[in-house]
Amino acid sequence: MGNGFDLSHNLPTSFEDFVTFLVKELFDDNVHDKSPLFDVDKASALYEIVNEFKEKGNIVWEELAKSKFSQLNGVMKRFWNLNPDISLHAGLPRLNQIKGETYPNLLFKDDHLFWKTIYDTNQFSWINFEKAYYKQLTQLCKNTQGHFHIYSINPVNLLNDQFNEIKSEFIRYLKTLDISPSIGTPYHSNYFHKGTIHQREGELLDYRNNQAELQLILNFNYTSLPEKVYQLNNSPDKPRTSIVNIHGDLDNHCQDNPIIFGYGDEMDDDYHQLESLEEDEVLRHFKSTQYSKTHNYHRLLSFIEMGLYQVDILGHGCGMTDRVLLNTIFEHESCDRIKIFHYKDINHYTETYMHVSRHFNRDKKHLLRQRVLPFDPKTPCPQWNDK
Numbered sequence: 008m009g010n011g012f013d014l015s016h017n018l019p020t021s022f023e024d025f026v027t028f029l030v031k032e033l034f035d036d037n038v039h040d041k042s043p044l045f046d047v048d049k050a051s052a053l054y055e056i057v058n059e060f061k062e063k064g065n066i067v068w069e070e071l072a073k074s075k076f077s078q079l080n081g082v083m084k085r086f087w088n089l090n091p092d093i094s095l096h097a098g099l100p101r102l103n104q105i106k107g108e109t110y111p112n113l114l115f116k117d118d119h120l121f122w123k124t125i126y127d128t129n130q131f132s133w134i135n136f137e138k139a140y141y142k143q144l145t146q147l148c149k150n151t152q153g154h155f156h157i158y159s160i161n162p163v164n165l166l167n168d169q170f171n172e173i174k175s176e177f178i179r180y181l182k183t184l185d186i187s188p189s190i191g192t193p194y195h196s197n198y199f200h201k202g203t204i205h206q207r208e209g210e211l212l213d214y215r216n217n218q219a220e221l222q223l224i225l226n227f228n229y230t231s232l233p234e235k236v237y238q239l240n241n242s243p244d245k246p247r248t249s250i251v252n253i254h255g256d257l258d259n260h261c262q263d264n265p266i267i268f269g270y271g272d273e274m275d276d277d278y279h280q281l282e283s284l285e286e287d288e289v290l291r292h293f294k295s296t297q298y299s300k301t302h303n304y305h306r307l308l309s310f311i312e313m314g315l316y317q318v319d320i321l322g323h324g325c326g327m328t329d330r331v332l333l334n335t336i337f338e339h340e341s342c343d344r345i346k347i348f349h350y351k352d353i354n355h356y357t358e359t360y361m362h363v364s365r366h367f368n369r370d371k372k373h374l375l376r377q378r379v380l381p382f383d384p385k386t387p388c389p390q391w392n393d394k
Contacts, residue, residue: 011324147166181229317343
C-alpha cells in the first residue's frame with residue numbers, strides 16, 4: 008500500500024500537503040522557527056506584495072499547492088505590471104532578481120538543486136520528487152559531453168545534504184498528524200480481516216476456499232496507519248497477518264526502523280554508470296543501500312518464498328522509484344495474480360496497469376498479462392468520504 012492509502016483515510020501526506028504546511032508555517036507570525044528550505048528575505052517581500060493587494064485574507068493556503076500556486080502567480084504578475092520601478096518598494100530587490108520565477112520558487116533558497124525541476128515541470132508528487140533527485144544526481148555525475156565522470160564530489164555532497172534536509176522536514180511534518188482509529192473505513196477493515204482471494208472469470212477456488220491463510224501487508228508509507236487503526240490481531244477466524252513497513256516506521260525512526268527516502272530503480276542503465284564511478288556518496292540515497300539497515304527486505308523475501316501469493320495494490324502508484332522491489336514481487340514464480348484496487352474508475356486502473364507493466368522485464372511480459380486481473384468496477388479503493 009502506498010500514499011494513496013493514507014489519502015483514502017483523509018490523512019494529508021501528499022507532496023502538496025507537505026509543501027502547503029511549510030508555506031502556511033512560513034507566513035504564520037506565531038511560528039518563529041521557519042523551515043530551512045525557504046529564503047526568509049524573499050518570503051518577507053512576497054508577504055508585502057500580498058498585503059499591498061489586500062488579498063491575504065482571500066488566499067486559502069490548502070488550495071495553493073493543488074492549483075500549483077496559480078493564485079499567487081496572478082498576484083505577482085499584477086504587482087510587476089503596476090510597479091515597474093521596483094526601487095520604490097523596500098525589501099523587494101531580492102524578488103526583482105528572480106522576476107521571471109513562479110511561486111513557490113520565489114520562496115525556496117536559490118541553491119536548492121531540484122525544487123525548480125519539480126515546479127517548472129508541474130510534477131507535484133512524491134514519485135516525481137524522487138525522480139527529480141535522480142535526474143539531478145545523474146546530471147551532476149556527467150561531464151559537458153554527457154559522459155559519466157566526476158570532477159568534484161562536492162556538488163553531490165550538497166545535493167545529498169539538501170535531500171536529507173527535505174527528509175527531516177517531512178518527518179517533522181508527519182509527526183504533527185493525528186492518526187486515530189476514528190479515521191478507519193469499514194471496507195478496509197473487512198478487507199484486512201477476510202483476506203479474500205480474487206477470482207478470474209469462470210475460475211473455481213475450492214482448493215483455497217476463496218480465502219488466504221496468511222497475509223503480509225507491505226506498507227510503503229511512513230505512517231503506521233494499518234496497525235494503529237485496524238487492530239490486526241491474529242485470531243482463528245482471520246488470516247494470520249504480519250506488517251512490513253518497508254520504508255521505515257515514523258514511531259521507530261532512528262531506532263529499529265529508520266525512514267528510507269530515495270530512489271529505487273537499479274535496472275536503469277544510468278545506475279550502472281553511477282556504480283562504476285566508485286564514489287560511495289553517489290549511492291547514498293538509493294533504496295537498496297538503505298534496505299540493508301533492517302531485516303524488512305528479507306522478511307518480504309521469506310514470505311514470497313512460502314508458496315503461491317496474490318498481490319493487492321492499494322493506493323500505490325507503482326512508479327519507477329520502487330522498480331527493483333516491485334519487479335522482485337511481480338516476477339517471482341510464486342506470484343499467482345495481481346489485483347489493482349483503482350481510484351474510482353478505469354482511467355486510474357489503466358494508468359496503474361501501465362506502471363505495473365514497466366516492472367516486468369521484456370522477456371516476462373507474458374506474465375504481466377497472465378497475472379494482472381482485469382478491471383473490476385466493483386473494487387475501487389474506498390475513500391474516507393464515500394457515501
